[in-house]
Every structure is written in structure tokens, then in C-alpha cells.
Amino acid sequence: MRGLKPRIPEPFREILSLIKGGIFYMRQNLLRTHIFALLLLPILLGGCSLTKLTVGRTVIVYSQAGAALQREADLTLIEASVRGNLKTFEGMLEIVPENPTLLIMTSRAFSSYAGFVEDKMEDAEIAGDTDTAADLRARAIDYYGRSRRYALKVLSQSNKTFSEAPTVGSVVFEGALRRLKKPQVEPLFWAAYAWARGISLQKDNPMQVIDLPRVEAMMRRVIELDETFYYGGAHLFFTVYYGDRAASIGGNPEKAMEHIKHVDRINQDRFLLSKFYLARYYAYPQQNAALYKEALQAVLDAPMDVYPGHEAATAIAKSRAKRWLAQADTLFDTATE
Template sequence: MKITPLYPIHEQLGAAFAKKHLDWNIATEFTDAISEHHTVRNNVGIADVSYRGRYRLIGEDRAKFLHRIISNDVESLSTGEGTYATLLTHRGKIIADLSISVLEDAISIDTAPETTESLFSELDKYIIADDVELSDVTAETGAIAVHGPKSTDLVQSVLGINELAALPERYNCFREADALYDHTTVCVRTDSTGERGWTLYTAAEALGSLWEALMIEGARFNVQPIGWNALESLRIEAGVPRYGTELTDSVIPLEAELEHAIDFEKGCYIGQEIVARMKYRGHPNRLLRGIEVDPDSTSQERCGCGLAKLASIQGEGDLAVVEATLEGNIGTLERMAKIGNTNLIIKTARAYSSYAGFIEDKMEEAEIAGDSETAEEMHARAIDLYIRSEGYALKALAKSDKTFNEARTVDIDGFEKALQRLKKKDVEPLFWAAYSIARGISLQKDDPMQVIDLARVELMMQRVLELDETFYFGGAHLFYTVYYGDRAPAIGGDPEKAKEHIAHVDRINDGKFLMSKLYLARYYAYPKQDVKLYKTALQEILDAPSDIYPGEEAATSLAKSRAKRWLDQVDVLFDPEMEEGDTDE
């Protein structure tokens, strides 16, 4: 993993680290996220943001070149000024967002770590006859963010600049400090936490000295080092979107209310026609909104549109969009769940299980392609995601019955009694806990310690059936379909019982839930070696209209994707000499 120049200092301070932003090992907490959050709100905190991408643009045509490509005005900027902008596709979707600072002899660009490499390639391909040279200076420079009510006083004191407070409100106005530690420091205004803030850019070899100076001088301001977790909670609370989570290449700037990133008078730039049409002739059909959640509320309605993006993916037929939405928002949902809202905890459990399903699909594709390395990687990822899902689901159950998790470790009779105490309101976390444990067991069949838990999972799913058999398309019935259809008769397998549970799923969903046909093929026709039924069931899925189950297009698309893949496996799964319609009976 990549590390910043300040990694050794953070280690000495006892920071906790985690992999973030693709492949960066980042300090997430120095004390705890809550106290660090309040430090920025009340005093001042400093954070290492050197993992962000940094470019330097030089040449006579640098301003003109950038102006014609990105969404905001660059040519009118004077030295010491800056702006925020986006680089768009021809369809107006965000490729990257950029913070731009105009230096005397160059233009400095700051971008998200997720777009560091791709943005360089995008900009470079437009340099043809221009007198422009683009350099990636991420490795040779570093950046420290200073945020909080006392941030200006601290930065002025350390850098010897006395005019920061007088700078206009315009985004990215900045000043350069004279040589400090033999290197120039550029101080750029950045208000990404909702408090007055500054980002200090300097050479990588001077970053440690700058950090120490901020800590020493900041003692009189009660300065504290701030980790990634607190920066995220501050950003979310302030309603500032970030590329890689809320901002992706499926979002048009106006959908994220980024009008401050656009100059509507500047004329042509890439994607300008789409943005202008939405501004003057129409309106965004969706808007990114921040929400405030009552920690004492368990009502989904209180969470409102904040969960809309994750909730609406059920109606999205493009599986790539569904997967990207889950991947891009699961971290945000997880951080929101930390406030203790039961509904958000449950949504996080479901999101992790849903995302794990996509990873399992990739694992299966890799296995079929003979790519064992990728298959093993996806196998490990899926297990990890199901473990996370299980943890959140059990946490939600514990909020309903504080003794439940303890009861899981006692004898079966005690566990059954704990299950009987659960009510219908507990069905959702109970199902996701059982489902994630079951999938984890399925992925680790060779581990006898994992299989031991199967009896408890069966009891949990039986309780789901008792409380609400219709939950999640009859998900408990689908569990029993696999339970009976994926095991040998000697250890309890029974395809006929699997078929009975499939019939219940069809009854619950009026035959519109195509996953039941998928399960009929895999967990009844296959163990019965009924190749004709296997092919018929899968072909019916492929022939079904995409809107057969309105509002559940994601499940329909997933069923179609798997049906095609499983149909291609007929020769592997069945005896090639078996006539269609024959079975092994």
C-alpha cells in the first residue's frame, strides 16, 4: 500500500490505520473520531491529506488550455486566486473534480485520489499543439489540512502571513509563504469541513517539519491531529460531496448542486451542452441531498431521501450501476450507522450482503474462466463482506434484545428461547444475520467449524418464516431451497423439499420473481439431473420482460445474468449422453 511522507510521525502518535482511497494506508483515528470531530468544530485540527492527487501545469497556454476543457472559468483568474471545477464526459457526467490555484508561473491542480491517474490521462490527451506541460507532483509534494475556528490564527502564526483573514470568500484564494524550511508553502483556502480551513502544500521533504511546527505552535490553540474518519464525518455534516462516494461518473454536476463549479457564461467546454440544457431547458430528475437523522428514531421515513439512492437501486436494471452505487455509498452508510440508529444499522447489513452477492458473481465468473487468482481474491472478499453484514445485523438485534448475542453462544435450547422472544419488527435484522452467516458457511464448506453453525442458522430462518414468510421475496424459503437442494441425500438433502419452498416463493411473488426459476434450475433440476427442466427454467428467465416485476428490475437483471451463465454450463453439469427429459431416476 502507498503511504504519505507523514506516515512515520503518525505511527509514533499511535494512530490507527486503514486502507482507503484505492490503495493508501491512511491514519483514520488518533484518539477517536468523535472527539476529533468536536476539536475541529470548537478549536482547530490538522490532518494529513497528502494522499490526494496534485498536478502542476506550466507553459504559456496553460490557462487557455484548462479553460476550454473544464467547467469553470480559469482565464480570468489572477495570481493568488483559484476555483473549483469539474472535468466532464461529452454526456455531462463527472470524470473528476478539481481545485485549481493560479500561481505566478504555473497552475496547481488538486484532485481526489480516486481520479489521480485517470485525470492525468484525460488532460494529457487534449494537449496537442498547446504550449503546455502537465506534471504529476503527488509523490514529490505533500499537503496538510488545517480546519476549525482557530485555523486562520494558527496558519498565520506558523507561516508568518498576516492577511489570510482578509482574503475574499472566493473559493481557493491563497497566499504563498516565503521559503519555510527551505521550501515554499502554498496556503489555499478550503472549507470542506464546514469550518474555515486551509490546505498547506509544500515539498515532501519539508512536510514533517511543517507538521511539527503546526503541532508546537498550535498547543496554545488546543490543536489536535485529525484522522480520516473525523474528516469524513465533518464533510458529511457540512454537506460537501466527495468524488468516489457521492460524486461518480454517473452524476451530472447539477444533480449534485455543484453550480459553483460551473461558469454558465464562459462558452464551450467538454459536456457543456448537456449541462446548459439541464440548466435552461429542464431540471435535474434527481438531487443529492444531505439529511439529519434523529438518533432516537427507528423510522425509515425519518431517514427519507438520505437512503433513497441505496433504496432505489432495486428498481435499477443496469447491474453495473447497482454495483457501483453499493460500492460508492456503503462507506457513507456505515459511517451514518455509527450514530446508533437501528434502521441505518440494518440498511448497512443489507448493503454489505448485497455487495457480497456481486463479488460472489465475479468469483463464479473467474472460476468458469479458469482465473484461480481472481477467484481466490473474490472468495476472500465475499467472506469478509458477509462477516461485516453479520456484525451489523447482530448489532441491530442486540438493540432489540440485549441478551440475544450472548444466547447465540449457549446451548441450542437457550438459543431457541432467545429466538422466540423476537417479534415481527425483528425479522429484517434476523434474516440478514442468518443469510450472511449461511453464505459465509457456503463459502467455507471445507471448514467443519463453520458448518457447526448451520443448525443455528436453520433455527433463525425458521423463526423468520414464523414471523413473516413474505420478507425479502420469501427469502427464508429461498434459504431452505438451497439448504435442501445443495446437499447430498446422506446429509439431509432433498430436492423435493427444495421444490416445495420454491413454490412458496412463487406464491408470495405471483410468479414474477425470476430468482425462483433460477433456484428451480440449480437446486431442483440439477440434483435431479433433469436437463430439460434446467434448460426450460433458465430460458424462461432470459425470455421474460425486464419489467416483469416493476420496481425490482435489479433482481430481474441479476437473475438474467446468472441464467445466461448457468445455461452455458449445461455440458459441465449434466451427463452429455443424457437425453433431454431423462433424469437419473
């Protein structure tokens, strides 16, 4: 088999050309065709090993092409691209279910798409459309759950403890975390992030909130191993953790601010979501209307290329800043400003 170059069937060759060309947006019918072609690979290629080889190479291409999406500033295009990838990635996992790179990509894709669903949920809540908001909340919870499972599956490949992460004893769980190394930061972060967001959407469910200490331990381990990962995302978790809770249950505005400063340091003050978090999870809980408006306006006034190569994150920050700034008059007592 060494040196053999399998002939790739025409339907799958089209998928590869789309990926290599950096084209992520697909119409729904076209996407279904590509997924169907992908699932037919064992028949088309005439051998399971060649199928896995081809899918493995495709995973590498997708992984390398991700930077193009980070440079995109059109949120509609980004959302459609991420949505289109969800079932493509899950289809490939039917063929290579243990591929760690693909599992991480799938986890990140579901968390990313869930973020778009959350944004729509907030819009529905603002409009008073409770039924739509409830439906979107349920969908976001489901997507975060899938994201968590895929990331934990990667971690469980090196330590079976993570296959029982929600139920294993805390001492055993924390011991497994201590054995993780820097190369495992990526699945660790996405598992913790998805778990945290799912809990955040179910704050009224004690059976969900009870898992928060595990998420906290996971994020602390991320900081220990590589605090810079994903824009310093673990620090943003602790911004919410300390900023969005009352002091009686562990809230601490000063610690929230410390973590925001870490994010600004890591990104040289170019990551605008940090300013959004400053407004949303520090200024708002403190009822500091002036700081709230100043931080959100700074996001809106910043140029789109403030963080070159990361225009997607900038666009998301601007979209959320616009929505939350528009609510300022309802969030603060104007008589005390």
C-alpha cells in the same frame, strides 16, 4: 433547541442533494470527499447533538431512496451504487453507532455487494483463474461477516443473547428467537442470510458448517413471523438447504421444490430468481438437464419489466441464468439427457 434549524455546511449539503436527487453513482474520488466531509461534521456543525440529528435525517432519506435502486436494471450502476454506500454508511455509524435503521441498511448493503463479488468469483472459477477466485472468495466472506455483525447488533439491542449468537447455548439461542416479533424480521433475515452465505463459501471448514443449525432456526423464525419478507427469501434459503445437499446429510428435493412454490406464490410467479434457484438447486442436483435448461431459458426470455418496480432482481436473475446456462454442457452427461 426546539425549532432550531441548523445551517448545514456546504460539503454535507452536497451529499444531501445527491441523495435526494436519487443519484447513487459516485466517482471514487468524489466519494472520498463526501466521506471526509461527513466525518468532519462534529467540527463543522459545532455540536454533537446537531451532528447526530443531521445524520439521523440523512439515514431516513437514504432509506426512502432505496426504491430507486430496486427499479434500476443496469447491474454496473447498481454495483457501483452499492459499493459507494458501504463506507458512507460505515462513516455515519461512527456518529450514530446504535441507529437501528442505519445498521440494517449497512448490513443489507454489505450482503448485496458480497453477492456481486460472488458473481465475479464464479466467473473467475469458470475461467480457471484460481488465484483471483480465491481472493474474491475471501473478500465475499469478509463482507458477509460484516453484514452479519451489523444485523446481530440490531437484534442485540432488544436481547443481549444475539451479541453472543455464535457461542451462546442452543437452548438459550432458540429461546431468544422465540421472543422476537414481526418488526424484528428485517435484521433477523439479514443476519441469517449473511451467516448462511458465509458458511456456503466455507463448506470445507467444519467450524463454519457447525453453525448451520442456528441459521436454519433463524430462517424458520423468519417464516413464522413473515414468510413474505424480501421476496420470500427465507424460502429460498430452504430451497438451497434441501436442494444442495445429499440425502444422507439432510437433502430433500421434494422439500426444496415446496419452498420454490412458496416463493412463486408470494411473488405471483414474477420473481425470476425463483426459476434460477429451480435450475441451480433442484434440476442440477437431480441431473435433470431438460428442466435445468427450460427454467434458465425462461428467465432469459422474460421481459425486463416482468416484475415492475423490481428490475434489479430481474437483472440479477438474468445475469446468473446466462452464466449457468452457458455451462450446461459441462454440468450434465449429454449421453443421458
